[in-house]
Amino acid sequence: MAELSRQLNKFKQQQQALTDVAVAAAKRSGGGSKKKPPVAPAAPAAPPGGGGGGGAAPSPAPPSISNLTFQNDKEKLQMINQVRRSPTMAQVKRVLDVLLETREALLPDEINNRCFVDVANNKEVFETLKNNVKVSFDGQRFSYKAKHGLKNKAELLVQLRKCTEGMALSELRDAYPGIVSDVQELKASGEIRVMCNSDSQEEILYPDDPRMKIKVDEDIAKLCRSIELPTDFVLVERELQKNGVRPMTNSVLRRERMSLLSAQQGGSKQKKKKKISKRTKYTNIHLPELFKSVPSDVGS
Numbered sequence: 001m002a003e004l005s006r007q008l009n010k011f012k013q014q015q016q017a018l019t020d021v022a023v024a025a026a027k028r029s030g031g032g033s034k035k036k037p038p039v040a041p042a043a044p045a046a047p048p049g050g051g052g053g054g055g056a057a058p059s060p061a062p063p064s065i066s067n068l069t070f071q072n073d074k075e076k077l078q079m080i081n082q083v084r085r086s087p088t089m090a091q092v093k094r095v096l097d098v099l100l101e102t103r104e105a106l107l108p109d110e111i112n113n114r115c116f117v118d119v120a121n122n123k124e125v126f127e128t129l130k131n132n133v134k135v136s137f138d139g140q141r142f143s144y145k146a147k148h149g150l151k152n153k154a155e156l157l158v159q160l161r162k163c164t165e166g167m168a169l170s171e172l173r174d175a176y177p178g179i180v181s182d183v184q185e186l187k188a189s190g191e192i193r194v195m196c197n198s199d200s201q202e203e204i205l206y207p208d209d210p211r212m213k214i215k216v217d218e219d220i221a222k223l224c225r226s227i228e229l230p231t232d233f234v235l236v237e238r239e240l241q242k243n244g245v246r247p248m249t250n251s252v253l254r255r256e257r258m259s260l261l262s263a264q265q266g267g268s269k270q271k272k273k274k275k276i277s278k279r280t281k282y283t284n285i286h287l288p289e290l291f292k293s294v295p296s297d298v299g300s
Helices: 002-028 074-085 088-102 108-115 123-130 153-162 179-188 218-226 233-242 251-268
Strands: 135-137 142-144 192-196 203-207
Touching: 002 108, 088 108, 088 123, 088 142, 123 135, 153 179, 153 203, 179 192, 233 251
Parallel strands: none
Antiparallel strands: 135 142, 192 203
């Protein structure tokens, strides 16, 4: 924790230096070339490798904020300001996208360099990331945590063979880069089957056990196809019982319960008789032809 605190303090100093450079650039209004910002921001380039003692060396990162020439890149400065002012969950989403794309364990300053989210100084973002189910935090670095810890096609196939009831592709999509192409290869090789859910149209992956592939004689196949099954499932259950097989369903009991439930619902949904409101006007003004023969002095 002492090492992390030291790095965070150093990061704050770097951020202050960047702010000073940005303010100076804004005052100059883009004119003149007396000062070149690269001299001041050069120091913050050290944080990724400046941890000295503890962690592993980070992987090469794209150009960081500290290396930007804000005097000539005002749009980038506006982008940083826009990100910092955005809602907490929007910033968390940016960090998750970076972690998912890179699949690397990143320090807070490395995250800041890549997506402009100041994780170190924004306590709300820091705590939200630390407690996110999609994020792994080891005390210093953040990394993406998929639901299933798979790394390649072989592990994917092993996982699918464990789940004979099938797995949704949406659950596996973020396991590792290229998993969708691996699914297509396994499907083409006949090792798995891909079916769509009729309701949600979601793709479900099922293992295809090669031991279940049995060659059946054509005469037997024709005999099976020629047998007509009853349309009423109650008759199917009775045939099973005749042959000593206990059916897993009870259609008779199910229908009785359904009829009872529909009767109860029907009784509660009886329409109430509409009562005439007291505010209703009882007039026949819309039928003038009925009163043509009535003398005008009848009501007086």
